[in-house]
Amino acid sequence: MKRVVMIGAGNVATSLAHALRGRCQLAQVYSRRMEHARLLAGVVGAEAVDNPAAVAGDADVYVVAVPDDAIAGVVEAAPPTDGLWLHTSGSVPMEVFAGRRCRYGVLYPLQSFSRDLLVDLSRVHFFVEGSSAAVTAQITDFTRRFLSENVTFADSRRRRNLHLAAVFACNFANHMWSLAADVMARDGLPFNAMLPLIESTVEKLHHLSPSQSQTGPAARGDVEVMRRHLSMLHGDEEEIYRLLSQSIMNHKAQK
Amino acid sequence: MKRVVMIGAGNVATSLAHALRGRCQLAQVYSRRMEHARLLAGVVGAEAVDNPAAVAGDADVYVVAVPDDAIAGVVEAAPPTDGLWLHTSGSVPMEVFAGRRCRYGVLYPLQSFSRDLLVDLSRVHFFVEGSSAAVTAQITDFTRRFLSENVTFADSRRRRNLHLAAVFACNFANHMWSLAADVMARDGLPFNAMLPLIESTVEKLHHLSPSQSQTGPAARGDVEVMRRHLSMLHGDEEEIYRLLSQSIMNHKAQK
Numbered sequence: 001m002k003r004v005v006m007i008g009a010g011n012v013a014t015s016l017a018h019a020l021r022g023r024c025q026l027a028q029v030y031s032r033r034m035e036h037a038r039l040l041a042g043v044v045g046a047e048a049v050d051n052p053a054a055v056a057g058d059a060d061v062y063v064v065a066v067p068d069d070a071i072a073g074v075v076e077a078a079p080p081t082d083g084l085w086l087h088t089s090g091s092v093p094m095e096v097f098a099g100r101r102c103r104y105g106v107l108y109p110l111q112s113f114s115r116d117l118l119v120d121l122s123r124v125h126f127f128v129e130g131s132s133a134a135v136t137a138q139i140t141d142f143t144r145r146f147l148s149e150n151v152t153f154a155d156s157r158r159r160r161n162l163h164l165a166a167v168f169a170c171n172f173a174n175h176m177w178s179l180a181a182d183v184m185a186r187d188g189l190p191f192n193a194m195l196p197l198i199e200s201t202v203e204k205l206h207h208l209s210p211s212q213s214q215t216g217p218a219a220r221g222d223v224e225v226m227r228r229h230l231s232m233l234h235g236d237e238e239e240i241y242r243l244l245s246q247s248i249m250n251h252k253a254q255k
Numbered sequence: 256m257k258r259v260v261m262i263g264a265g266n267v268a269t270s271l272a273h274a275l276r277g278r279c280q281l282a283q284v285y286s287r288r289m290e291h292a293r294l295l296a297g298v299v300g301a302e303a304v305d306n307p308a309a310v311a312g313d314a315d316v317y318v319v320a321v322p323d324d325a326i327a328g329v330v331e332a333a334p335p336t337d338g339l340w341l342h343t344s345g346s347v348p349m350e351v352f353a354g355r356r357c358r359y360g361v362l363y364p365l366q367s368f369s370r371d372l373l374v375d376l377s378r379v380h381f382f383v384e385g386s387s388a389a390v391t392a393q394i395t396d397f398t399r400r401f402l403s404e405n406v407t408f409a410d411s412r413r414r415r416n417l418h419l420a421a422v423f424a425c426n427f428a429n430h431m432w433s434l435a436a437d438v439m440a441r442d443g444l445p446f447n448a449m450l451p452l453i454e455s456t457v458e459k460l461h462h463l464s465p466s467q468s469q470t471g472p473a474a475r476g477d478v479e480v481m482r483r484h485l486s487m488l489h490g491d492e493e494e495i496y497r498l499l500s501q502s503i504m505n506h507k508a509q510k
Contacts (some may be wrong), residue, residue: 025322068379071352112470119455125448153450161442164484169435169449169469170456172499173428178465178506180424187416193407194424195460197366200374201425202457205450210433215367216426236502241500244427247491251433 001025002142004045005056005083007074008065009036011113011176012088016063016147017044019121023146027056029076037143052077059083061142063107069091084138089161104132105139108159110166123149126152127162134239177239211255219247256280257397260311260338261301262329263320264291266368267343271402272299274376279403282314285329307332313339314338316397318362325345330355339393345418348411349384360385360394363414365421376402382409402502434492466510473503 002024005015017026017040024048031037034050041048049055055078055246064087066074071087075097085097085104085155097104108127111119126143128135128151136153143151154162177198181191204213217225226245234239257279261272272281281301283463286292289305289360291485296303297447304310309433310317317333319326319342330352340352340359352359363382366374381398383406385391391408398406409417436446459468472480481500488496 005273005294058492099416103325110448114459117455117458122506123451125451127448149390150426150448154444158442158444160483160487161438164446164487165438165449166443166452167471167484167496168431168438169453170504172434172475172495173331173431173453174265174429174456174469175503175506176423177460178427178469180420181465183416183420183423187413187415189407189409189417191464192460193365193382193405193417194420195457196378196380197421198424198428198457198460200367200372202450202453204369205432205447205453209446210429210436214426214429214433216422218426228415229422232415232419236498236505239422240427240502241422241496243491243495244430247434247495248426248430250491251430251475 002061002146003027003056003059004061004063005030005059006040006063006065007055007078008063009033009040010065010067011115012063012109013065014040015113015119015121016065016088016109017046018118019147021045027059030055032070032079037222055079055081057081061086063088072096084135084142090127090159092132093113096173097131103131103135103138105135106141106154106159107139110155110160110162112170112201122149124148125150127152127154127159129153129155129159158171169183179240182237211251214252216248218245219252221252257316257401257510258282258311258314259316259318260285260314261299261318261320262310262333263318264288264464265320265322267293267364268318268320268371270376271320271343271364272301272373274402276300276497278321282311285333286308287325307335307371310336311335312336316341318343327351328458337385339390339397341394345414347381349386352386357376358386358390358393360390361409361414362394363409363417365417367425377404379403380405380407382414384408384410384414434495437492466506469503469507471503474507476504476507 005023005028006013007030021044027045028047029037029041030049037048057079060083062083062085068089086100086107090108093107096136106129109124111124130139140151259279260283261268262285276299281299283302284292284296312334317338317340323344330445340356341362345363349361357485361384364379366379383394385394395406
């Protein structure tokens with residue numbers, strides 16, 4: 001059985017440790033704060049450590065799931081070992097390990113993690129990169145066997161593009177829901193009435209591309225409805241309605 | 256058992272007829288095209304008619320689920336009866352029935368319907384309006400008993416606001432996914448890798464308002480990341496990124 005050390009005890013580390021439990025031998029959980037290390041280590045049957053120098057030297061895989069700006073420090077302070085060292089960040093280049101370890105890479109789950117909700121990692125898409133082609137193959141194999149079938153190679157540039165795409169797909173889409181909630185609240189309407197419609201819009205993405213499934217006044221060029229909607233808005237909302245309707249029409253014209 | 260006549264055989268009529276089947280007696284399905292009437296009538300055990308004059312006079316409820324601009328014509332051509340007449344449109348005022356029927360109203364499901372997918376109406380939110388307080392109560396009762404627990408009163412103004420909110424929540428959110436897909440495609444990345452992340456963003460809306468659950472560079476005021484992202488974009492995409500990030504920051508400041 002593969003021996004794994006989990007470095008970090010936050011949201012990402014917790015989801016990963018739960019997914020690996022029973023499939024790998026979780027040797028240790030490290031956290032700067034012993035009570036955090038103990039909490040996760042207790043659940044997954046590992047040893048808790050709070051001193052990076054006490055990280056075991058004989059594990060096969062070290063998963064570094066700590067905040068971006070803490071990665072370099074904890075790698076520096078932990079004993080240099082022959083195992084495979086992976087970090088889980090979308091923004092930190094793999095080169096944070098260069099000169100510090102021999103076999104290393106990135107295991108980046110495209111998902112947002114929260115304290116309250118354990119994520120089912122088997123549905124998540126992982127993006128991986130290794131310090132050599134052989135290491136990339138090892139990381140891919142490790143991910144497929146223990147975490148998820150959905151694995152794609154992504155270097156730093158691709159991870160940056162993924163992060164940008166996620167801002168559009170999640171942060172900006174979520175802002176559209178904030179604006180919808182504002183429009184509804186002005187008329188005493190409950191936002192949750194919109195949820196079934198939002199969910200069926202997402203459901204369509206499993207069958208059609210977002211451009212193919214686009215509907216609404218802009219997609220069908222319904223100028224009269226767009227004009228009426230603009231007359232109901234002002235400020236930010238009006239400007240956003242105008243720009244996005246135009247962008248939908250441009251998109252339609254280009255396809 | 257309530258006798259119901261379904262006027263229309265399209266996507267909305269089909270979903271409604273399936274939901275009512277077995278709970279009401281579906282007397283007739285009317286469609287301008289006999290083959291469409293027959294198709295739906297056959298499945299739900301009703302009589303098919305293609306002549307509005309042949310619509311039965313003795314039903315309790317008449318559901319008019321035809322395209323917006325066909326509602327007035329079909330109501331005009333069908334025999335005036337004592338039953339309750341309802342249309343299902345978000346955009347057509349209830350007054351389309353005024354002077355033509357005595358008891359009438361609107362039964363508007365906030366949902367998009369498609370040919371390929373039967374919608375589970377019990378999860379959908381219905382917005383209702385009646386020609387009198389008593390009729391509104393009857394429509395609410397009919398909806399709760401046979402279709403969905405989720406029923407809210409909405410007059411024409413509220414339905415217009417709902418439609419506007421739906422453009423933000425669905426059409427514009429979907430456009431964000433189109434733009435994300437474009438960013439990913441430029442780097443050979445598969446859009447479906449984004450789906451688990453989109454789905455967990457939607458899942459959060461069951462627990463938090465969209466403003467509360469907003470994350471990302473704009474929400475945390477991370478100017479450096481926003482500047483890097485803007486340098487990766489141009490045209491429509493750059494302008495949208497700039498405007499939406501600013502709007503998210505304004506929103507945050509107002510709360």
